[in-house]
Amino acid sequence: MATLPPSQRSANGDKALPRDFVVSQDVFELETEKIFNQSWLYVCRVSEISEASGLYRFELLNDHLFLALGEDGQLRAFRNYCRHRGSELVTPENCESMGSRIQCPYHAWTYDRSGKLLAAPNMMDAEGFESSEWGLNSVHCEVWHGFVFVHLGNPDDSLAEFLKPLAEHAVDWNFDQLVVAEELVYTVQANWKLIFQNYNECYHCPSVHPALNRLTPYKGATNDVASGPILGGPMKLADDCQTMSSDGNRVANFLPGLSDEQKRMVAYYTVFPGLFISPHPDYVLLHRIERASTGESRVVCQLLFHPGSIARTDFNPTAAVEFWDLTNRQDWRVCELAQRGIGDVTYEPGPYSNLESVVAAFDRHYRERMDQNHQNRQPIGFPCAD
Numbered sequence: 331m332a333t334l335p336p337s338q339r340s341a342n343g344d345k346a347l348p349r350d351f352v353v354s355q356d357v358f359e360l361e362t363e364k365i366f367n368q369s370w371l372y373v374c375r376v377s378e379i380s381e382a383s384g385l386y387r388f389e390l391l392n393d394h395l396f397l398a399l400g401e402d403g404q405l406r407a408f409r410n411y412c413r414h415r416g417s418e419l420v421t422p423e424n425c426e427s428m429g430s431r432i433q434c435p436y437h438a439w440t441y442d443r444s445g446k447l448l449a450a451p452n453m454m455d456a457e458g459f460e461s462s463e464w465g466l467n468s469v470h471c472e473v474w475h476g477f478v479f480v481h482l483g484n485p486d487d488s489l490a491e492f493l494k495p496l497a498e499h500a501v502d503w504n505f506d507q508l509v510v511a512e513e514l515v516y517t518v519q520a521n522w523k524l525i526f527q528n529y530n531e532c533y534h535c536p537s538v539h540p541a542l543n544r545l546t547p548y549k550g551a552t553n554d555v556a557s558g559p560i561l562g563g564p565m566k567l568a569d570d571c572q573t574m575s576s577d578g579n580r581v582a583n584f585l586p587g588l589s590d591e592q593k594r595m596v597a598y599y600t601v602f603p604g605l606f607i608s609p610h611p612d613y614v615l616l617h618r619i620e621r622a623s624t625g626e627s628r629v630v631c632q633l634l635f636h637p638g639s640i641a642r643t644d645f646n647p648t649a650a651v652e653f654w655d656l657t658n659r660q661d662w663r664v665c666e667l668a669q670r671g672i673g674d675v676t677y678e679p680g681p682y683s684n685l686e687s688v689v690a691a692f693d694r695h696y697r698e699r700m701d702q703n704h705q706n707r708q709p710i711g712f713p714c715a716d
C-alpha cells in the first residue's frame with residue numbers, strides 16, 4: 331500500500347497537494363480503493379438511457395457496467411459480464427436492439443431485467459448447477475432529479491442525503507425536467523484533481539478567461555457550500571449580461587420558476603469525485619470527469635435545457651456551446667500546463683491565496699477520504715439491492 335505524503339501547511343495557511351498526488355501510480359490506485367469504490371458516482375441523465383431498449387452501457391475505468399430499466403419501472407445497474415464465461419452482455423452493437431431479456435451473445439444464457447438467470451442451455455446436466463446462484467452481479471443505483479448515480483461499494487447515505495446541499499437548486503432549476511441538448515467531449519492530459527481544483531477557483535479567470543471575466547467579474551464569486559464533498563456557490567452576472575454565452579445574451583427562455591435573483595446569477599458546484607453542476611438562467615451546464623490515468627482524464631460537458639425551449643423552431647444554443655467550448659479549452663490548457671510543471675521532480679507545492687479557499691476545502695476533503703479506512707469492497711450478489 332502506498333504511503334501518503336504528509337499534509338503541507340505553511341505558516342500562512344494551506345499549500346497545494348504534494349507532487350505525488352498528481353503523478354504517483356500508487357496514489358492513483360489508492361484513490362480507486364478509498365474514493366472511487368466508496369462514493370456515489372455520476373453516470374448519465376435518465377434521458378440518455380436508450381428509449382428503445384431501456385439500457386445504457388458505460389465504463390468507469392476498470393468497472394464495466396450497464397443500466398437496465400425493468401418492467402417494474404425500477405432502474406438497476408449490473409456488472410456487464412455473463413456469469414458463465416464472462417462475455418460482455420450489453421455491447422455497443424446490441425445496446426439499442428436488446429429485447430426485454432438480456433441474452434449473452436456467446437452461449438445464450440439469458441437473464442431478466444432484475445438480473446435473474448432465466449435460461450442456461452444444456453446446463454441442467456451439469457452437476458450441482460443451480461440457476462438461482464448465477465444471476466447478474468449488481469451495484470447500487472439511485473436516481474436524483476434525473477441524475478443517475480451508481481455506488482460500487484456499500485453507501486453510508488442515500489443519494490438524496492449525499493446531494494442534500496443541492497436540493498433547493500434541484501427544485502428551483504427543475505433539474506428533473508431538463509434534457510441534454512448539446513455535448514462536448516475532451517481528453518485532457520491532466521490528473522482529475524487538477525481539473526477539480528481549477529474549477530473551484532476564479533483566481534485564474536482574469537488571465538485565462540477574459541471573455542468569461544467580462545460576463546462574471548471574478549471577485550463576485552461566493553461560496554454557499556464551503557466544506558465536504560459538495561463545494562461552490564453563485565456568481566453575479568454583470569449588469570449588461572443575461573447568461574454565459576459568446577455575446578452575453580440568453581440562448582433560451584428563462585428556466586421556469588426562477589426568482590429575479592436567480593435570473594441574474596450563475597452557480598458553480600463540484601460534486602466529489604466526478605461531477606460539476608453549473609445552473610445558468612436559461613440552461614444547466616454539466617461536466618462529468620472520468621479518470622484515465624495519473625496524467626489523463628476524459629471530460630464530458632453537456633448543456634441541459636428545458637424541453638419547452640428545445641421544442642421552439644428558433645432554438646439555437648450555439649452561442650452558449652461556443653462560449654463553453656472556448657472556456658473549457660482555456661481551462662484544460664492550464665490544467666495540462668500544471669500537470670507538466672508538477673511532473674518535474676523538484677516541484678514543491680506553493681501557498682494558496684484567499685481566492686483559493688475552495689481549492690483548499692477540496693484538498694481537505696480529498697485527504698480525509700484518502701486517510702479513511704474502509705472495509706474492502708464486497709461485490710453485491712444477486713438478488714440486487716433496490
Ligand code: FES
Pocket residue numbers: 412413414415416417434435436437438439
Ligand atoms: S459466456 Fe455467456 S453464455 Fe457463455
Ligand SMILES: [Fe+2]
Pocket residue numbers: 528529534535538539660661
Ligand atoms: Fe477556468
